[in-house]
Amino acid sequence: MTDLQDVVDSVYQDLASRIGEGKLADYIPELATVDPKQFGLALCTVDGQVHTSGDADTSFSIQSISKVFTLTLALGKIGDGLWKRVGREPSGNAFNSIVQLEQEKGKPRNPFINAGAIAVADVVLAGHLPKEAIGEIVQFIRYLADDETIAIDHDVARSETNTGYRNVALANFMRSFGNLNHPAEHVLGVYFHHCAIAMSCRQLAHAGLYLASAGRNPLSGGSVVSSGRARRINALMLMCGHYDGSGDFAYRVGLPGKSGVGGGILAIAPGKASIAAWSPGLNENGNSLLGSAALELLAQRTGWSVFGQ
Numbered sequence: 001m002t003d004l005q006d007v008v009d010s011v012y013q014d015l016a017s018r019i020g021e022g023k024l025a026d027y028i029p030e031l032a033t034v035d036p037k038q039f040g041l042a043l044c045t046v047d048g049q050v051h052t053s054g055d056a057d058t059s060f061s062i063q064s065i066s067k068v069f070t071l072t073l074a075l076g077k078i079g080d081g082l083w084k085r086v087g088r089e090p091s092g093n094a095f096n097s098i099v100q101l102e103q104e105k106g107k108p109r110n111p112f113i114n115a116g117a118i119a120v121a122d123v124v125l126a127g128h129l130p131k132e133a134i135g136e137i138v139q140f141i142r143y144l145a146d147d148e149t150i151a152i153d154h155d156v157a158r159s160e161t162n163t164g165y166r167n168v169a170l171a172n173f174m175r176s177f178g179n180l181n182h183p184a185e186h187v188l189g190v191y192f193h194h195c196a197i198a199m200s201c202r203q204l205a206h207a208g209l210y211l212a213s214a215g216r217n218p219l220s221g222g223s224v225v226s227s228g229r230a231r232r233i234n235a236l237m238l239m240c241g242h243y244d245g246s247g248d249f250a251y252r253v254g255l256p257g258k259s260g261v262g263g264g265i266l267a268i269a270p271g272k273a274s275i276a277a278w279s280p281g282l283n284e285n286g287n288s289l290l291g292s293a294a295l296e297l298l299a300q301r302t303g304w305s306v307f308g309q
């Protein structure tokens with residue numbers, strides 16, 4: 001049997017000389033101030049073992065990884081009705097592209113590109129004030145991670161609120177097509193704040209465990225979603241979780257995954273484990289360079305893949 005702690009340690013060791021590679025997401029000014037020389041890994045198995053290496057307890061901005069959790073909440077609220085407003089196809093475009101949105105009349109390709117996640121935030125906002133919707137998302141993530149200390153990094157939220165011009169454009173564009181029910185600034189308030197949630201690899205791996213375990217949190221025993229819904233969220237992560245780098249990630253890693261421009265990646269090995277990797281330097285598609293390399297090695301060494309042994 002593979003010793004998972006040895007695997008996690010060996011992946012860390014083999015990549016340690018490359019720590020600092022990649023480019024910080026400097027289009028969000030606050031993220032450009034992060035020390036690029038950080039690298040953490042955490043793996044949580046469905047039977048409750050936790051294995052970590054490197055900076056696994058350092059909090060970072062989860063950014064778009066939060067979109068997995070808001071999607072889960074939105075599906076809980078309106079079920080398959082969500083798919084009238086958001087598609088389920090890979091975009092093949094950058095995460096913040098506006099071109100496709102015009103061609104497709106304001107219906108975003110999938111819930112993980114920015115436009116799709118903004119539409120999802122609009123669903124979570126229904127019946128609430130923006131503050132309440134943000135509170136609900138934070139509470140949900142705390143519940144998933146079983147950790148009440150998880151919080152929003154308000155400097156990051158402010159930084160993106162002040163400079164997120166493209167997201168303002170995407171939101172207004174969708175509103176013009178009738179695909180946002182609330183004022184763009186309210187929806188973006190929810191979106192920027194959930195992207196600014198800070199978590200460590202250990203917390204993130206724990207929070208993702210329901211997707212590895214048929215929709216249930218095996219540690220608390222609590223049911224989060226049905227097993228069918230967990231499967232479908234995993235399918236979306238596999239096809240769309242890395243923007244226009246999704247095909248490459250599926251080819252190299254073979255597991256559903258969701259990246260964020262803070263340098264984190266959450267990957268799911270169904271029936272086995274939830275894995276979080278983090279290093280702030282990004283590749284040309286805006287996905288963590290070292291995080292992707294780490295997950296590729298980890299998948300090779302464990303033999304985990306949704307495509308076979």
Ligand code: GLU
Nearest residue numbers: 063064095114195260261
């Ligand atoms: N908050 C970021 C943005 O909207 C999220 C992008 C990402 O993590 O991919 O640009």
